[in-house]
Amino acid sequence: MKRTFFKRIFVSKEILLYLITIAMIVSFSAWMSLLNNFVVEKASFDGSQIGILQSLREIPGFLAFSVILVIIFICQQRLVYISMITLGFGTFLTGLFPSAIGLYITTIIMSLGFHYLETLNQSLSLQWLDKKKAPLILGKISAIKSFTGLIVFVLIYILMNFLNVEYKYVYMIFGGITIIIGIAAWILFAHFKEKVPQEKKIRLKKEYWLFYLLTFLAGARRQIFIVFAGFLLVEKFGVDIHNMVILLFINAVLNIYFAPKIGKFIVKFGERTTLRFEYMGLILVFISYAFVENVYIAFALYVIDHLLFSMAIALKTYFQKIADPKDIASASAVSFTINHIAAVFLPAFLGLVWLYSSSLVFIIGASIAFISFILSFLIPKEPQRGFETILVK
Known part of the structure; x- marks a missing residue:
């Protein structure tokens, strides 16, 4: 036994x-x-x-x-x-x-x-x-x-x-x-x-262009959240380390509960609906960050922001459905690099923007989320290999 x-x-x-x-x-x-x-x-x-x-x-x-x-x-x-x-x-x-x-x-x-x-x-x-x-x-x-x-x-x-x-x-x-x-x-x-033996070449395939673009935009939004959302709480509202730790604890506990449910949501409603929901939520959260004046509302935004990013699972499963099985390893590696392109230049650039206006940083974040939302309409209801976007006849 x-x-x-x-x-x-x-x-x-x-x-x-x-x-x-x-x-x-x-x-x-x-x-x-x-x-x-x-x-x-x-x-x-x-x-x-x-x-x-x-x-x-x-x-x-x-x-x-x-x-x-x-x-x-x-x-x-x-x-x-x-x-x-x-x-x-x-x-x-x-x-x-x-x-x-x-x-x-x-x-x-x-x-x-x-x-x-x-x-x-x-x-x-x-x-x-x-x-x-x-x-x-x-x-x-x-x-x-x-x-x-x-x-x-x-x-x-x-x-x-x-x-x-x-x-x-x-x-x-x-x-x-x-x-x-x-x-x-x-x-x-x-x-x-x-x-399926994996492709051992580094190449960008035109069939996956929408996935690559959404991945790049996701990396950009991720940098704004990681670098500036917590910084806003500390600089604008004077949140101390103890309260930041409590927030991280709350985020982790909620993710333990909600992440499996997000998986079920994707199965039931599909990647297109899930990603639209994520992007629309992020637009509202980033705009709210730009003008928030109440610390408790800022706390709530930080938690909601974290939960919405958990919905990015849908982008992975969208790619799984459209990918040629032999491309998964190479495309995963390339997409990971694409996701990190923003990490190279965006924090430094937005740090300069922050000196001029912290609100403008989050307006830029909302704009990136809006572009992602528009692009999500190109995802088919039932994506598959050969039908990667609705532009494919």
Whole structure:
């Protein structure tokens, strides 16, 4: 009975996808949640140094297309395990090198593992999951991300506030967990053969132009939320770190509950309706950010904003339906790079706009969401390969 139970686990693609997600979030959540305090307290960073570090962190995301070059020599599943170990190793080392050069190097190692792992996770999800079940499973994966992040945060709080564990050991613990998961998965899980051999070339296909464009716009909106929504709460309303943590906690709890339901919503109403709902909601949220004067309304906007971004699952399943199965790995890698193009220039540009008018930053965000909303009308009610947009005859 036990053998049968474990055998089922280690031949389940779905369980492996859950495990990849857990391993990824364990290290990345720990790295992110400790970073600002660590670089100031232990490495004496100034503003320019943290800016350089964050730019370095985004470079591997921008270069995610290089995954295609690597899988020429290493199969995707094996590269997943190598990426897990790389992510864990980069996190493990972070606390041991509290200097500018040390942190730059460990950040690149961590980020390379993280972005490769996230790219491959999306690629394998769309290859392995049945199209009818994909929204449901992706919703569960999103919930697992939030739940794992909560557990990591609670453990860090206990380790540092009650047990007085040093930064370097906390990084080592969570980085080590990811390394162990990566090695164990490599040894224990069956090797799943590719049903469809993947294209090993980097190319933009004209059939996927709408997906690429919506992905780029999603990356731009994501940067506005990540960089400026929280900054607005702190600068305009004076929200302290404790209330920001509470907000993040609320977001995570709500996502655990709603993410699976969003998957069911996509199954019932389709990608086109779901994306329209997301984009219309984001238009209203960004316009409200621009003119909000009440801190509690701002809190509500921050939570709604976070939940709406969970609906981006629909963009992945839209691509799954229109893609040639052999293109999923290459297109996933290319789309990940496209998603990060905005991260290279938009925060700096909008930071200058912010000095002139913070409201204008969010008006720009609303405009981007509006463009996405208009483009969503080009998505067929039942998208499929050969019928990627309504413009296709």
